[in-house]
Amino acid sequence: MRSWSMLSSARVATSTFIAAFGVLWWLLDSSAIHHSGFAHALTFGSSSSSPSSSVQSSTASTTTATSTSRSSSSLFARKLPRFPHDEFSKGGDTERLVEVHRPVETLLERPGLSTPLGKPKIVVLGATGRIGRLVVEKLLSQTTEMTVVAVVRNIRKANRVLFDEADLFVERSSSKRGKPTLELVEANLVPPQEVYGYVDEDDAIEIEHAKSASKYFGNSMEEYDFRDEAPDPNEALEECIRDCTCVISCLGTDRTTNAWTDFLAMPIWRLLKRDASSWCKDAHHPYYVNYATTRKVVGMAEREQRRRNAIHSTEQEALEQELVERGQVLDETTKLPKPDRIRVIRISDNYVAHNPWSFVPLVVNIFKSMVFQYQEMSEILLEQSSLVDTVVLRPADLTDLERDVNSTMLLVDATSGAVPTPANISREDVAELAVVAAITNLKNVDDGPDKNEKRNAQTNGNKPKPNKFWRRQPQKDEPVHYTIGVSWAHHANDGLPNAQACMAKVIKEQKETEKKRRKREVTLYRYNVIQRAFIRWS
Ligand SMILES: NC(=O)c1ccc[n+]([C@@H]2O[C@H](COP(=O)([O-])OP(=O)(O)OC[C@H]3O[C@@H](n4cnc5c(N)ncnc54)[C@H](OP(=O)(O)O)[C@@H]3O)[C@@H](O)[C@H]2O)c1
Structure with missing residues (x-):
């Protein structure tokens, strides 16, 4: 009897839990909730509206670039939490706010740049890595005049890897026209200052002295804080991204999980927290190498893009004023060409597209410091950018073997962003795809008016229906975002012969890709809301 009553109370408890979970899920699932304040109340972190709205107020051209995407992207802008311990993120935001409230003219630090950028400048991050060195080699074998910054x-290591092994010396010394030139830049993309627990030894000694003096004389510590202005550790990278056309990030890490620091030395619920900057002292952790570097690069590229847009709008205004003074009519022909968008290309992983609870991602995440999680976070950052074009390449398992071009084809999938596993692909092919993605015009397919344009044409533009964010088609001047799964084809008849053909296919499928991307954003957003609610609750 007693066991029966226990069983029934257990059943009641279980069904109550399931019902409560069902109601919560329903609430989160209904689209109305996204527009109400409830979902916002569940999330934490700062509101993202200020940076994006202030960007709009800065310049006319920036407004055109961002306004079309705001209705959808502002919803997702709070998807990734602003990590409180993240100095760079804080600095980036402050800078953004300061920058946009200044008059446009003050942004023109280098007015000489307003002329169209001459030759392309392609920056390769992780140029001494196994993919990075091939990317540099392939870029240098192009017949176009460009600057390759490694x-x-x-x-x-660079001298050994690039010049001894890859024999690029001739290219470096080449000053002929119509040939790429190579520049080497030394930069640690995860400077020690940005890693948790960093203490400058000189500062530490001075602080100790100041503390004891303050104790003795009863003064405030502020009087003794004579720390020097530290040089900006990201200056070299910022200089590289200035004037650049494209950034190819081949950065990666192979860090094995440290059971003690990563799992055992902290409260267990922190496992759900992705922000490793509040506890991880290891600069090789994927949080720093994959995620933090991507955030840094995207932030710098966006700032540079904003600066170019500001220059463009100032010049446009000056031109229009001059034409009005001369009594000329303003029309389409008096518009200056818009500056090209910077493109950021990142080598990610095919397993990012897989369920994280399936066997391979689960095992790899456990033993390799949650690497896929941070790869995914980097991808989201790229996809969310409303200023720069992005391409994410998700290769299957990498190999150094060469592909037999007669019997093995290349498989690409940009609509689902993943290829069937298990599969292989050579680093050489990935490098080739990255190079083609860097030098191809990603918007060269104009497939006519999209759904919204057709509907506006039918209603004479009087009553356009409000867009639903997951159904909205990309506008023509919005940045493009591609996520491409790549591998060798399993069958000889599948796939495409080379990287150029793959990229042409991907560009053709652009609209479908964009739709899938937005759907994925919605799914991830819901997942994040639940996760944050759980963390708050715990
Ligand atoms: N292994 C696979 O099967 C596989 C499959 C799919 C995707 N991927 C992904 O493919 C990408 C590249 O692979 P790979 O084989 O070329 O990797 P890799 O040879 O290990 O190259 C990684 C590069 O990142 C650089 N790097 C790491 N930390 C850095 C820091 N703090 N500052 C500056 N540079 C730093 C390394 O510099 P140093 O040269 O100075 O060490 C190296 O150049 C990785 O993101 C990886 O996750 C791998």
Whole structure:
């Protein structure tokens, strides 16, 4: 009897829990809730409206670039939490706010740049890595005049890898027209100052002295805070991204999980927290190498893009004023060409597209410091950018073997962003795809008016229906975002022969890709809301 009553109370408890969970899920699932304040109340972190709205107020051209995407992207802008311990993120935001409230003219730090950028400048991050060095080699074998900037963290390794092994010396010394030139830049993309627990030894000694003096004389510590202005550790990278056309990030890490620091030395619910900057002292952690570097690069690229847009709008205004003074009519022909968008290309992983609870991602995440989670967070950052074009390449398992071009084709999928596993692809092919993605015009397919344009044409533009964010088609001047799964084809008849053909296919499928991307954003947003609610509750 007693066991029966226990069983029934257990059943009641279980069904109550399931019912409560069902109601919560329903609430989160209904689209209305996204527009109400409830979902916002569940999320934490700062509101994202100020940076994006202030961007709009800065310049006319920036407004055109961002206004079309605000209705949808502002919803997702709070998807990734602003990590409180993240100095760079804080700095970036402050800078953004300061920048946009200044008059446009003050942004023109280098007015000479307003002329169209001459030759392309392609920045390769992780240029001494196994993919990075192939990317540099392939860029240098192009017949176009361009500057290839190889960003490395160890110049000695670069000299060995790039010049001894890849024999690029001739290219470096080449000053002929119509040939790429190579520049080497040494930069540690995860400077120690940005890693948790960093203490400058000189500062530490001075602080100790100040503390004891303050104790003795009863003064405030502020009087003793004579720390020097530290040089900006990201200056070299910022200089590389200035004037650049494209950034190719081949950064990666192979860090094995440290059971003690990563799991055991902290409260267990922190496992759900993705922000490793509040506890991880290891600069090789994927949080720093994959996620923090991507955020830094995207932030810098967006700032540079904003600066170019500001220059463009100032010039446009000056031109229009001059034409009005001369009594000329303003029309389409008096519009200056818009500056090209910077493109950021990142090498990610095919397993990011897989369910994180399936066997391979689960095992790899456990033993390799949750690497896929941070790859995914980097991808989201790229996809959310409303200023720069982005391409994410998700290769299957990498190999150094060469592909037999007669029997093995390349498989690409940009609509689902993943290829069937298990599969392989050579680093050489990935490098080739990255290079083609860097030098191809991603918007060269104009497939006529989209749904909204057709509907507006039918209603004479009087009553356009409000867009639903997941059904909205990309506008023509919005940045493009591609996520492409790549591997070798399993069958000889599948796939495409080379990287150029793959990229042409991907560009053709652009609209479908964009729709899938937005759907994925919605799913991830819901997932994040639940996760944050759970963290708050715990
Ligand atoms: N292994 C696979 O099967 C597989 C499959 C799919 C995707 N991927 C992804 O493909 C990408 C590249 O692969 P790979 O084989 O070329 O990797 P890799 O040879 O290990 O190259 C990684 C690069 O990142 C650089 N790097 C790491 N931390 C850095 C820091 N703090 N500052 C500056 N540079 C830093 C390394 O610099 P140093 O040269 O100075 O060490 C190296 O150049 C990775 O993101 C990886 O996750 C791998």
